[in-house]
Amino acid sequence: METYRELNLEIPKDIESVKESVHRFAKDVLRPAAAVLDGMTDPREVIALDSPLRKVFKQSYQLGYHVAGLPVEIGGMGLHGLGMHVLIEEMSWGAVDLGLSLLCASFPFTAAAASGNPELHEKFVLPYVADREGSMIGCWAITEPQHGSDELVPGTPQFHNPRVTGQVVARADGDSYLINGQKAAWVSNGTIATHAALYLTTERKAGMAGGGIAFVPLDLPGVSKGKPLNKLGQRGLNQGEIYFDNVRIPRTWMLTGSNGYELELERTLTFANSAMAAAFTGVARAAYEQALEYAKQRIQGGQAICEHQLVQKHLFEMFTKVEACRTLSRAVMIYNQTSTTPSLEHAIAAKTFCTETAFQVTSDALQVFGGNGLSKEYGIEKLFRDARASLIEDGTTDVLSLAGARHILSHNGVTAHAAA
Numbered sequence: 453m454e455t456y457r458e459l460n461l462e463i464p465k466d467i468e469s470v471k472e473s474v475h476r477f478a479k480d481v482l483r484p485a486a487a488v489l490d491g492m493t494d495p496r497e498v499i500a501l502d503s504p505l506r507k508v509f510k511q512s513y514q515l516g517y518h519v520a521g522l523p524v525e526i527g528g529m530g531l532h533g534l535g536m537h538v539l540i541e542e543m544s545w546g547a548v549d550l551g552l553s554l555l556c557a558s559f560p561f562t563a564a565a566a567s568g569n570p571e572l573h574e575k576f577v578l579p580y581v582a583d584r585e586g587s588m589i590g591c592w593a594i595t596e597p598q599h600g601s602d603e604l605v606p607g608t609p610q611f612h613n614p615r616v617t618g619q620v621v622a623r624a625d626g627d628s629y630l631i632n633g634q635k636a637a638w639v640s641n642g643t644i645a646t647h648a649a650l651y652l653t654t655e656r657k658a659g660m661a662g663g664g665i666a667f668v669p670l671d672l673p674g675v676s677k678g679k680p681l682n683k684l685g686q687r688g689l690n691q692g693e694i695y696f697d698n699v700r701i702p703r704t705w706m707l708t709g710s711n712g713y714e715l716e717l718e719r720t721l722t723f724a725n726s727a728m729a730a731a732f733t734g735v736a737r738a739a740y741e742q743a744l745e746y747a748k749q750r751i752q753g754g755q756a757i758c759e760h761q762l763v764q765k766h767l768f769e770m771f772t773k774v775e776a777c778r779t780l781s782r783a784v785m786i787y788n789q790t791s792t793t794p795s796l797e798h799a800i801a802a803k804t805f806c807t808e809t810a811f812q813v814t815s816d817a818l819q820v821f822g823g824n825g826l827s828k829e830y831g832i833e834k835l836f837r838d839a840r841a842s843l844i845e846d847g848t849t850d851v852l853s854l855a856g857a858r859h860i861l862s863h864n865g866v867t868a869h870a871a872a
């Protein structure tokens with residue numbers, strides 16, 4: 453029986469079939485695997501070689517989802533705009549922790565492909581496209597032990613303060629860069645990644661703005677990893693520190709130097725925020741659907757709880773919020789991936805709105821489940837924890853909102869001096 457109907461009149465047939473196959477994968481593979489991973493008390497079990505996580509990666513790569521955003525000409529699926537939104541929402545509907553892990557895995561390879569660097573293309577992008585084992589796994593490494601929110605606010609005075617500089621530094625040395633320093637325990641896929649898009653410091657006197665983006669294979673001499681992080685939600689998304697001790701890369705593997713760093717960081721944040729909005733639309737939808745099913749089945753006081761008008765009101769409010777999330781996040785993803793002038797403030801609006809809304813919807817869904825909502829048996833508390841983590845992930849709601857406000861004001865001729 454149909455439990456969910458969405459406004460999808462505009463979805464073309466090829467994207468509809470992507471939606472169906474990703475939905476099957478999310479339902480049959482991601483959701484059951486994430487439930488098992490979530491229940492593991494030691495995060496080392498999550499990344500063990502015999503963990504369900506490894507099977508998820510292999511199955512995803514066999515289905516070609518690892519190249520979803522890469523161009524068709526090089527063997528990718530060529531999804532962008534609507535197609536990318538649909539893929540991210542469906543995966544996250546199944547399990548947002550695993551969906552985001554798979555999305556992060558493609559990050560450095562997508563950046564290398566976009567750079568047009570022929571050496572990176574031959575040596576890394578093509579083998580990644582051909583990977584059917586899930587053995588090439590990427591990560592986005594930006595956060596450092598002493599730098600979190602402040603890494604994500606390009607264009608602010610604080611970003612240009614020469615007294616505040618990053619902790620992972622690349623120093624030019626002949627034809628190479630030598631990299632030293634540490635990334636924080638928050639790098640998603642940090643413990644299992646084979647390659648990183650490493651956001652680092654190249655010009656210390658320019659403060660955080662003196663950055664660079666390097667493509668770094670993580671099997672190079674001098675790279676080491678920390679132990680996996682144990683955290684509240686999104687437990688299937690493994691995270692951990694990466695250390696760099698005199699790691700040498702050719703100069704040509706620096707995708708962006710300090711000149712283009714702020715612009716490139718803005719582009720990264722525009723995509724990341726748009727993707728997070730799509731992902732947490734999926735989480736909100738999963739919570740709403742599960743609450744609806746439960747409300748139909750739970751007999752209490754001689755009747756199904758969906759007979760109560762207040763439960764009906766809660767369900768309708770959840771439905772409304774899911775629709776609002778999708779409408780905003782889809783419009784933003786389509787605009788930002790097809791326009792020549794992507795909008796960071798719209799991406800931030802979508803991320804903050806959809807993650808905060810997903811947190812409300814998962815909380816309301818948990819309430820509809822009553823005591824069972826708190827039980828590990830029903831899975832709704834996992835959605836609640838997963839949504840809570842999103843209010844910090846890739847930028848806190850507060851810091852992103854300040855950054856969004858600064859952009860809006862600057863378009864209106866006002867310079868906002870606050871740090872974010």
Ligand SMILES: Cc1cc2nc3c(=O)[nH]c(=O)nc-3n(C[C@H](O)[C@H](O)[C@H](O)COP(=O)(O)OP(=O)(O)OC[C@H]3O[C@@H](n4cnc5c(N)ncnc54)[C@H](O)[C@@H]3O)c2cc1C
Binds near residue numbers: 556592595596599871
């Ligand atoms: C699930 C998850 C996945 C993540 N994945 C990655 C990843 O793949 N790669 C990666 O590099 N990082 C990742 N991160 C890190 C994430 O981007 C940071 O946690 C985030 O940017 C916040 O930084 P912080 O944790 O250091 O908090 P802090 O920056 O220390 O902030 C602490 C508090 O102070 C507030 N605050 C800070 N500065 C200001 C200001 N100027 N004005 C007002 N309030 C302020 C914040 O809002 C927050 O409430 C992930 C985090 C999570 C939770």
